[in-house]
Amino acid sequence: MLAFYNFAKSLFYKVFAVILAALMTLSNGLNGFFNGDIYKYESNSKVVGLETLERAQGVTTDGEYWYFSGKTSLVKIGFDNQTVYAYNYKALTDELVEKYGSKHIGGISYYNGYIYASLEDSKVWAHPVIALYDAETLEFTGEAHEMPTEYLSRGIPWVSVDSANGLLYASYSKTAEVIYCFDLKTFEYVGDLKLSDPIDAIQGGEVYNGKLYVGTNDSTRAVYAINVKTGMVEKLFDRIMYQPKWIDNFGGEGEDVTVYPMEDGTLIHALDVGALFIDSNLRHYKWDA
Numbered sequence: 001m002l003a004f005y006n007f008a009k010s011l012f013y014k015v016f017a018v019i020l021a022a023l024m025t026l027s028n029g030l031n032g033f034f035n036g037d038i039y040k041y042e043s044n045s046k047v048v049g050l051e052t053l054e055r056a057q058g059v060t061t062d063g064e065y066w067y068f069s070g071k072t073s074l075v076k077i078g079f080d081n082q083t084v085y086a087y088n089y090k091a092l093t094d095e096l097v098e099k100y101g102s103k104h105i106g107g108i109s110y111y112n113g114y115i116y117a118s119l120e121d122s123k124v125w126a127h128p129v130i131a132l133y134d135a136e137t138l139e140f141t142g143e144a145h146e147m148p149t150e151y152l153s154r155g156i157p158w159v160s161v162d163s164a165n166g167l168l169y170a171s172y173s174k175t176a177e178v179i180y181c182f183d184l185k186t187f188e189y190v191g192d193l194k195l196s197d198p199i200d201a202i203q204g205g206e207v208y209n210g211k212l213y214v215g216t217n218d219s220t221r222a223v224y225a226i227n228v229k230t231g232m233v234e235k236l237f238d239r240i241m242y243q244p245k246w247i248d249n250f251g252g253e254g255e256d257v258t259v260y261p262m263e264d265g266t267l268i269h270a271l272d273v274g275a276l277f278i279d280s281n282l283r284h285y286k287w288d289a
């Protein structure tokens with residue numbers, strides 16, 4: 001099945017090579033206009049066209065594969081940015097939809113053979129959920145936890161695993177003044193981490209060496225690092241410099257990040273959807289952590 005899928009995909013790319021190349025050029029040009037003078041990324045794992053939908057929300061890695069979430073899907077891709085190792089286009093199973101009204105997958109985080117995914121019943125905000133998927137197959141494990149609306153009053157846009165401290169993190173979708181902390185085993189609320197400076201529109205993050213790195217959709221789609229012991233916020237870099245935003249999300253949208261030291265020296269891998277929403281970019285940044 002996967003072999004056929006990868007064959008069909010490469011055939012599709014051959015047949016539509018000219019159109020895809022045109023889309024690449026168009027999206028690069030547009031993004032260049034919106035990006036302005038930004039912090040330099042080393043490389044970009046980019047897709048255009050339909051695959052953008054598969055990579056429109058979350059990203060994480062186990063050090064061997066990239067995992068992406070779309071609004072209702074999960075995919076597992078090789079570091080070649082092309083080979084598909086698993087996909088689940090119905091990650092929001094009937095069971096999840098019936099029980100929680102889940103409509104939207106947000107930021108994701110890999111831990112111990114599982115993908116932890118944040119599920120929202122968008123615009124209802126009654127059932128924020130963290131669901132576990134098998135990282136091998138991307139199938140739903142049957143394990144889902146309803147999180148307290150007392151704290152997550154407007155959905156759960158993202159989740160990050162902090163295995164060293166046995167915690168899960170999430171935040172409010174607009175301006176976050178705290179990070180909500182939950183027990184990694186019981187999923188119980190254990191307290192909040194006060195931020196030294198509020199952060200707007202966090203889309204997702206990953207923990208690395210005692211810091212929670214988050215990607216935002218704030219005015220410059222900046223990436224921040226948060227010390228998980230002190231709550232000290234450090235702004236690392238902007239992803240666009242184009243301001244003001246005439247229309248919300250005009251010029252694309254900043255998404256989730258993941259952090260992993262790669263052989264080429266890059267560490268922070270940040271996802272964004274480009275202007276016109278025809279391309280998805282996973283940009284790789286060097287950073288001295």
Ligand SMILES: [Ca+2]
Binds near residue numbers: 058059060108205256
């Ligand atoms: Ca992530």
